Structure formats: C-alpha cells, structure tokens
Amino acid sequence: MKKTSNIWVRRGLLLHRLHGQELALALLLKQKPMSAPQIYSSLLEKEIRFDRKKIGKLLADLEWWGVVSNDSGVYSCQCAVLDNCQESYNESQLIDLIGLTQNTVNGQSFYSSIPPMSVSSRGPSGA
Numbered sequence: 001m002k003k004t005s006n007i008w009v010r011r012g013l014l015l016h017r018l019h020g021q022e023l024a025l026a027l028l029l030k031q032k033p034m035s036a037p038q039i040y041s042s043l044l045e046k047e048i049r050f051d052r053k054k055i056g057k058l059l060a061d062l063e064w065w066g067v068v069s070n071d072s073g074v075y076s077c078q079c080a081v082l083d084n085c086q087e088s089y090n091e092s093q094l095i096d097l098i099g100l101t102q103n104t105v106n107g108q109s110f111y112s113s114i115p116p117m118s119v120s121s122r123g124p125s126g127a
Contacts, residue, residue: 009065009081016065018081024089024097025058026067026077032091033076039098046092048099 007018018026028034034042036055043050059075062068067079089097 007081007085009067009079011065018065018067021058021098021100022062022067024094026062026079026082027085027089028091028094028098029062029068029075030077030079030082031094033074035073035075039075042091042095043099046095046099048095050099 007023009016009018025039028039036052036059039055039059040050040052059068059070062077063070063075067082068075068077
C-alpha cells in the first residue's frame with residue numbers, strides 16, 4: 001500500500017491541505033470526540049502551553065472545511081478522507097503533535113513546544 005503524503009479536503013471548488021496541528025487535531029477527534037476545554041486540559045496535563053484562542057481557531061477552521069462537526073460543544077471527526085490515513089498514533093502522541101510548534105532559526109527547522117527567542121543579526125538595540 002502507498003503511504004498517504006497529503007490529506008486534501010474540499011468545500012465546493014475550494015481545496016485545503018490538512019497538515020500539522022490541523023491534521024493531528026482531526027485524527028485525535030476521530031479517535032475520541034472532545035470539547036475545546038477537554039482538548040486544552042489534555043494539553044495542560046502534558047505541560048504543553050497552548051493558547052485557548054488557537055484551539056478555537058483550529059476547531060472553527062476544521063468545522064468550516066467539514067472535517068469536524070460540533071454537537072453541543074463536543075467536536076468529532078467523521079471525515080471520510082481520514083479513513084484512508086494509514087498513520088496510526090495513540091491519543092498521547094496526537095496531543096504531543098498538536099502542541100508542537102515549528103520554528104526556524106538560521107534556515108533550520110526544528111520543533112518544540114516553546115517558540116525560540118527572537119534572533120537578530122543587527123546587534124543590540126539602540127546601537
């Protein structure tokens with residue numbers, strides 16, 4: 001079987017590629033329907049700092065694209081496109097993936113749960 005490298009969803013004529021936090025959140029909600037506060041609590045339990053507004057935006061975007069549905073504040077994923085996703089992660093791994101932030105320093109990508117300090121090539125400010 002061929003490994004899926006891109007997950008695309010469609011809304012009318014618009015196409016959107018699911019990747020990163022969106023994909024991890026959709027896969028988590030496919031395994032276990034949760035409310036936004038439950039998602040936030042799961043991140044806090046793993047000591048992952050994550051903005052509540054960002055969770056809300058991710059959920060709103062996924063709902064707009066038809067990837068997740070909201071039933072009385074509980075989000076679940078019934079997206080048929082993800083049925084073909086061959087990667088299998090457990091809940092803990094998906095929560096880690098949601099909490100990861102991709103950063104770039106000097107052209108090198110790395111992942112951490114905390115963004116790096118700003119790097120400036122101009123020297124100290126006020127000089």
